Amino acid sequence: MSLIVAARFTTFPAAEDAAQKLFNEGFVEEDVTLFFVNPRGQHARFATGGDTHSEPGAREAPKGYHRMGVTIGAVAGAVVGVAIFAAFSASLPVLLIAAGVGAYLGSWVGAMARAREGGHVGHHLPFHEEMRASGVLVAVHVSPDNQLDAARVLREAGGAAIERASGRWQQGRWADFDPRKTPEPLNEFSNEFSEKHA
Known part of the structure; x- marks a missing residue:
């Protein structure tokens, strides 16, 4: 050396x-x-860009932890979307679109809510903070x-x-x-x- x-x-x-x-x-x-x-964080150490395979702490998150929040949010969002448009006597295609949009938004909200629940997943996990x-x-x-x-x-x-x-x-x-x-x-x-x- x-x-x-x-x-x-x-x-x-x-x-x-x-x-x-x-x-x-x-x-x-x-x-x-x-x-x-x-x-x-911009040293492009991997072909996909960045310096790590995933965001710090993401790999250590419990399996299924975020998936459950996404599923609950998607179901709730679809139900809310259909209920809102059904109240206005919308046609079947509009109800299906409303269900899809509601499911998408609900899954996103569910994932965010689940991640914040219980002391902020990932924040207590060790990760490398670059000092240079x-x-x-x-x-x-x-x-x-x-x-x-x-x-x-x-x-x-x-x-x-x-x-x-x-x-x-x-x-x-x-x-x-x-x-x-x-x-x-x-x-x-x-x-x-x-x-x-x-």
Whole structure:
């Protein structure tokens, strides 16, 4: 595994300027990369889009829990729809349409009501809350000896959320970067940097 220091920038020109400053400080091109990190939940990790197979907590919901609410709501909606239009002596086709629309709306209301009942299904279930903000990430392949120098250059260039990671650096890029993984702030940088430059 390689040691990596990275910082977030708001624009590509700012990130490119930071990369140039790293080169000026002696870092080589194959040890510096920059790339855009999409907003939370929009990393398209699956062909259908998004970062998970389903909404957080949906997989853990009890089987049949929502189905029962949908069924009850559909039956109630169909009955209400037919009753309303029957009161106006509507024709059979209009009654059938009213039953269908009532069933659809009733199933939706039933599902929502059932989901809210009993302490909000899904809210008590564990899920991964992504902590990484979007922006242009400048990542630097470093050694223990020059990691603070890289962090200093990135900070002076306007980088935010300076982090350290252990990852796979291949062919001049951070090969196993996972945007969903919570960044590890480079705490030593703030302490050691302030002592060195006090």
